[in-house]
Amino acid sequence: MEAFRTLIRGWLGKVLLVLFLTPLALVGIEGYFSGSNEEVAIQVNDQEITKTELDNWIKSQKDQYLQGVGGDETLLNTKVIEDQVYDAAIVRALLIQQAEKLGLQLSDEQLGTLLRKQQAFQQDGQFSQQLLDNYLASSRSTINQLLTNFRQQTALSLITQSVLSTSLHSAKDTESLIKLISQERTTHLAEIPLANFAQDFVATDAAVKAYYDKNIASYNRAANVDVKYVVLNKSEFQNRAEVTEQDLQQVYQAYSANLAKDASREISHIMIATGDDGHKDADASKLAQTIQAELEAGAKFEDLVKKYSEDPVSKEANGKVDGYTVGAFGDAFDRAVLGLKQSGQTSAPVKTEFGYHIIRLDQLSGVDVPPLASVRDELMTQAKEKKVENMYQDAIGHANETALETDSLEALAEQYKVSVQTARNVQANNTDIVLSDAQVKQKLFSEQIAEGDRNVSTGITTTAGSTVWFKVSEYRAERPQTLAEAKADIQAKLKRAEQVKQAEASVKQLLADFKTKPAKDALATSKVNFTDLGPVPRYSALLPDDLEKVAYSVPAPTKEGFWSVKSANAGEYLFIVAVSAIGQNPAFNLTDEQKVQVVNRFDPRGQNELNDYIEYLRSQAKVERKEQKN
Template identity: 40%
Template sequence: MESFRKVIKGWLGKVLLILFLTPLALVGIEGYFGGGNKADVAKTVNGQDISKKDLENLTKTYKDQYLSLAKGDETLLNQSYIEENALNTLIARSLLLQQAEKLGISLSDAQIEKMLAQQPSFQENGKFSETLYSNYLRSVGMTSQALIASLRQDHALKMLTSSVTDTALVSKFDLHQIAVLQTEQRTIHLASIKLDDYKKNINVTNQEIADYYNKHKNKFKQVASVDVDYIVVSPAQVSSAPAAVTEAELQQAYNAFVETQKKDAKRLVKHILITADGRSDAEAQKIANDVYAKIQAGTHFSEAAKQYSDDTSSKNNGGVVDAYQPGIFSKDFDQAVESLKNGQVSKPVKTQYGYHIIEVETAQVKLPSLEAEKARLTAEIQKSKSANAYTDTINRLNEMVVSTDALDSVAQELKGLRVESLNGVTLSTQHPLLSDPNVKAKLFNDDVKNGDRNASSNIQLANGDTIWVKVRNYHAAGVKPLATATAQVRAKLIEDKAFNAAQAKIQAVLNDFKTQPADQVVAKSGLKFESAGTFTRSQGLKREIERAAFSLTAPKAGMWSVATAKLPDELVVVGVSDINSKAADALNPEQLQELGNLYQRFRGQQELDDYTQYLKSHAKIK
């Protein structure tokens, strides 16, 4: 089974991996859509609007996913591609939803309600919890009806897409062919011919260089790059002896610590909710004020909650909001919770749900003494003072750099530092300092592109160091001019001519392999062949050699099939002495099933893409 997993990691596995790593599927994304304004439309699909808000939400989701792959480096992202990808996803989603509606693919309210009731996140002690469900709806700002409508669309998409992807046909012949391609073993022999001797007598004219350049300009594209000077300062280079800590500073730090401990203590949030259901807003407000007055007059909060609260999930539990989290109700509700002291009751607070009277109970906190915290607080204060001293030094150095437009002013102030330089830095350059996203944002901003060559202000690096940069030259993206590309073109033409000359010299040997036994041809050819071993596809051969080896037909007994591969400064003769296609027959049913599932999903996704493109070709999109 392990050997088969290695096979799956080959070329087919890579294709499937790329296919299945689509940033976001067409289904399961209902939560990203908020329903935009009718006038705020990005695209219209058969009369159905795609709002700009929905496009922004999905683009942000894609961007966040790509950022995680780019380790947070936004400079590596292609923003226009991400937005185009998001828009195409929304168009495809709209088309498939419209088609599902035409075909009558849908779930009933009862079916969806049953699914919700079975969700573990909405269950408590194995039963559906109205409280957990209500809290979820509040947290996402949706009504139950809106959630059901959203899930109906989501499942309609899933049912339609799965009806295509899950029914793609894979014949036994197709499966066998895939298995053969994946497991086929080829015995390979290699002979190397160095091109250096062939290059010595080759001349390339300026006209040849110009002709090749004009015909192949796309080969000479360059990404934007900069030549940059920089200087770095670390905290260790400006450190001093630990600062003294006064008793007053210790007392102040301890007081702040006590306040934080009290603030972070677990609090029990209770509320009495008076809604406007069946009554006017003014009537609801009056009832809330009356209830608040009764509590102030001596009525216990839990009794008032049981008698007056419209929140059925909490009224019989003293008004306790189970699993309270900020954002469940509103910002005003959360601010009231933060402002209340232990046992204090708020005046009525209005939210979208009605009027809330809130009470907070804070657990008692056992606080350590100042003496117990003295060592830790002293270390924290000293660390803070060192950080402040470093900041003051950086600010002073920064004023010098900005006013003089010179990085060497930093080196003159701090011994042991010097200005460093690096040419040809691009957005994808891997450098311990210049690859920092904040640095690249400075190196490649619009000001630099428009000619700004001033020294930057200080830039904080992720490791705590500080850097200043100064761009000397900016090289715009595009096609290299002929003058810049001449050396590259000349080297390319010399390489090609040398390869062709070497190929021509051994052509007779290559022809002999077609008609004569391999050992005879090798003996008289003068070429030194080495046995490279037996390989399957994607097993470590250089790409050019693998392509040549696996493009050859099966040799006859005692003979080799041969081809040539072009490597830098080298022509490689690739010989295949044996092809074993029987390894596929050794795959057990489990391995064949795994391969069949992969190929079936691949085919299914292809058919879904074709189906979506068909719908798109018959749609009115504007």
Template identity: 40%
Template structure:
């Protein structure tokens, strides 16, 4: 621990990274409570704590990334306003809980925080804290050790306070029984179908009826935003292999390949570091120059590293920088490595001090021209064909935009044609129009505001190119009666037919509430079929499931009966028996699973209630 304490307070303490904190932190920690250097506008003030616009922007991006993973990256399907509200609310909640933790004196000591960092698996090798692993990702960012410790203290205070609430929710056996009932309740169902065609023949509706039904149920006639659109698609495959590869082009491609191989060759880097932690920069520079002079006079580099280097992870291995990657020590260090090339550099200054660098590139075994000829030929040909395609698309795009017409594409490329699609929504599965880039422009503000010009070219995910021209835009909202009158009439007839059918069996339904099932069945001609035994979400049609699990459990010998409406059909749903699983009959594993499920639900509910209480007492503006 002492070695770690020295390390964190030394030269590495100037550039600390908190990547390993991300799994521990609640969303947004890395920006909201960082170094306090934000100068942006204020999105919200929570008591005396400001949440900046930048904080909110970062949190919105975090939320968007989570939701995008659920919709395969299709941003057009996201509710942007909801995401923004949820992101801001999460930052407000976090601020309130952290402030409350401070009031309650919930905190960790420096020693506890240092121990926690040293125990992070990502910073250990074979179960022991590794300075090398620590260095690999702590070198080139700008958080101080003080900021790191402050963030850890704050984050864990929040974690402790949240856990005190969520981990102490009480759950009884009755609670578990209720959850068990919901999950495992078995209902024996009998169904009887009543076709509505005969009843529809009895229904008469007037325009007044249609208007009244529409006014009462207008929300049933909502529509999503939709467009009627023409579009044309051009594919790279249309151009085939129209080019040939010259010897000069192959020679140029091979030369570039050789240069790339040499550039990507690994370099073995050794360095001697003289820090400015305990001395002035001028003193560090002089010492580094003295050491360089000794090496030039014949002193072995490894011996010099062991004697003088202040990099504890490399001094005893000849100054070797393990897994060197560009950027680890900064641009000046990288330039010195590139220039060294089997030589030893003069002292180079970086943010960590002064480095004397030895760099030895590995030997590169470059394949011969003949062995690479076939591959290079295919690559050059692919590039030339792609260039032809790009040039053609650019030329066609200029024609489409200038002429505000799609047929200029079909006039030049006779094998393509203009397609038409109507009522295209964000949920449309058309292989072209469902592309996120296309949908973003189809439903842009310009189109909503009346733009009906031909679009510029849009590249699809598969490499094809599409142009479109919106013919009509249908705004989201309730459709006017004139547009949906036929649909309103159809639904009204269905409803009236259903009401007539239900009225005809009303006496039977009432008798099921009072008499044994067999007595009712003998009294009426209604025929029921045994559908089987079902639990929730077990494959029943949604309307039937809702009806079946909405009625109470029947008394012995009786049925609980109701009806469900399906297209052109009324279904009489009868529940003959209900069987619940006993908590004692559940396996220990299942019982524990239900216990944790409900504890988690109730704990989160308690945390939400507590946060809402803090909101009611806070000054938020």
């Protein structure tokens, strides 16, 4: 838990990266458009935050952390994430409400200008109304809902930036901070192996017990399992797969279809609207068939657009759908477009959620399907891969059936001529190439296993591409370690402490000499050897972080030729870190704008003032967490 809290340290933390979105982010925007019947999770003054919104934010935050831990959900603490998101959702609501109260909002005209500049709505460097319409259609939102979201997000950005930027920094403050950050220290480093000390030391039983009693809270035996498992690899089917000519033809057809799908298409359509603002479905279908009949009788498409189409945007352009993209109008629409092979060809009426469409292909470009002979080798490889994949997936399906019917790993292993493997005392932090996989661990230490599920699992696909079935024979929950179990670790810790103590004693006189003598005189009577590292700038990675902190924690040398020194133990060494001179990094030459950025990054005053402001808003607010329905 503590390690995870460190990952998200800061009471606002990284969670605000999800909730304090950039004002015009066009990702996940549908979460803002919940219906009026949505279950309410939190009420902040008069504002309701729905359970759907909160769940979406929690999922987004979990997804971010999962990226940082390689998808291993066992490393996350869901309760901590939920608490952080809950807190940040309240903060977000309070700041937006305060921004509205203070009038920190953009006008409709300003929001419209901002909207039109978004890259997602640009085509050839110009705003595209069609791209905006396509986005609204795919997100099932209206322009008013989109603008409402923009208004809230810009208000949030305005109020946070206004508070952050009000902290006062004099020119002297700025220069002092820049000078401190751009510092470099001429550093010398000595390494003293701890293994040279206390080689025969063995902690007494009394010392071990005293340490155990004092630190018992940190000694827990992690949950662990005894498990048998079977692994099936795709490679086992490589030699069994034989590609036929029919297989090759199927791959070639798919290859040709993909080339056609990737082609650039310009289309026009006639739309008959349905729904609340349109015709009844039967009437719209009948009208679309009438239009189709008129087209077949020789009527011009453009004339029928003007006469019938109920899409106001495309109607002004003789039916042209500006910036058509796959997915904008749904699968049925896309299938109809892909079915048109020649310019001027029109589709039969196609039904979508918007109504009925008759589509015309105006231009098709970029299609050049090579003959099979020229791509035969490439497609043969693809066909083999497809065959292997199909055989592998069939095997997984049959293996799952065997596991369900027999509850026997041995039967499954016999079916595919693989071995049953056994592992005992497996913990979540194990390093086994199979059992350490994130998906496998999630199942091994699931609530179902903890509650007694001892059946053969269904197949679990690992990140390496293999599939695993397991059967847990024993689950042991987390519990405090006994003194006997903790003894070896405690003895090692006590021995290391003794090694550090003796190592520090061995250099005690040297450290004292550095305080009263020039460095060359102090070193003359010592056997300790230092490595000269030269100037070490801050954040340079020339030293490990913990040793760099030591180098920058010692005071400046008091006299020419003197060193400021400090010892620190890390890993298997006692280090002596010495600084002989302090200067300025010549490469750290900043513009005025960069100096402001550095001050904002390293000076906490602005963030502290924002935190204080948020606490004030909390103290004045009425916040209620609603009971969730079962």
